[in-house]
Amino acid sequence: MPDRRVPAWRGPALAAVAVALVALIVALGVLNPPRQDGVSTDRLGPDQGEQVAEYLARARDSLAGSDADQHWALVSFTEPVAPEQIPAHSSGMRIAEVLYRITLLRVQTPLVAVPVPEGIGAAVDSAQYAAWLLPRPTNDRAARIVAVSAERLRAGCACVVGLVVRGPLAELRNLAARNGIRAVQALPADAVAGSFAVVPLLPEYRDVVLPGPDDGPVPAP
Incomplete structure (x- = not known):
């Protein structure tokens, strides 16, 4: 595999670009607030405590319709994937956000949402x-979790747990039927960027959407 390490001088620059992208998305939401009679939900993803089967049915129902409008949608995977696998899991649609979370046994790790500009290359490089x-981090345990998370993300781990994409319902339905895709949930076409929360259906959620234990040892980076 080619060496994808980023020079040290690019680190602060990458962080600044990412922060600017977050600010842009927030600004879009402020400047274009949702109409009161429009979007019926402000969330993509399952609710805390929701039965997984109920969410999967809700996600399928969200793809019904025959309009050709563009929809924001959350793509959740059966298993985490590596950044270079993103193109195969997005069906060529515009990717707006890549969701990362490393998996550690009996350790709760942070979810990181990275907004990306248009272009598949930006999505593939988003782990940095x-x-x-x-x-x-707010304590020693959190510091160790962040340290190992950062090390694995920079190494290109299979830690992508979801994508936010934009596309028509027909293409979203086709994506939902592909191998490796656990769920695709779409918002109504009039949903506005920055006006909705995103929480992926994590692969470890099997019966109910609840966090697992957080009593395991944190490995060294």
């Missing part, structure tokens, strides 16, 4: 941004 966007 994710490492810079990890939350600031």
Whole structure:
């Protein structure tokens, strides 16, 4: 595999670009608030405590319709994938956000959402941004979790757990039927960027959407 390490001088620049993208998405939401009679939900993904089967049915129902409009949609995977596998899991649609989370046995790790500009290359390279966007730790355990998360993200781990894409319902339905795709949930066509939360259906959620235990040892980076 070619060496994808990023020079040290690019780190702060990558972080600055990522922060600017987040600010842009927030600004879009402020400047274009959703109409009161429009979007019926402000969330993509399952609710805390929701039965997985119920969410999967809800996601399927969200893809019904015959309009040709563009829809924001959440793509959740059966298993985490590596960044270079993103093109095969997006069906050529515009990717707006890549969701990362490393998996550690019996350890709760942070979810990182990386907004990306148009172009599949930006999505594939987004793991470097994710490492810079990890939350600031508040205690020693959190610091060790952030350290190992950053190290694995920079190494290109199979840690992509979802994507936010934009496309028509017909293409979203085709994507939902592909191998490796667990669910695709779409918002109404009039949903506005920045006006909805995103929480992926993590692969470890099997029966109910609840966090697992957080009593395992944190490995060294």
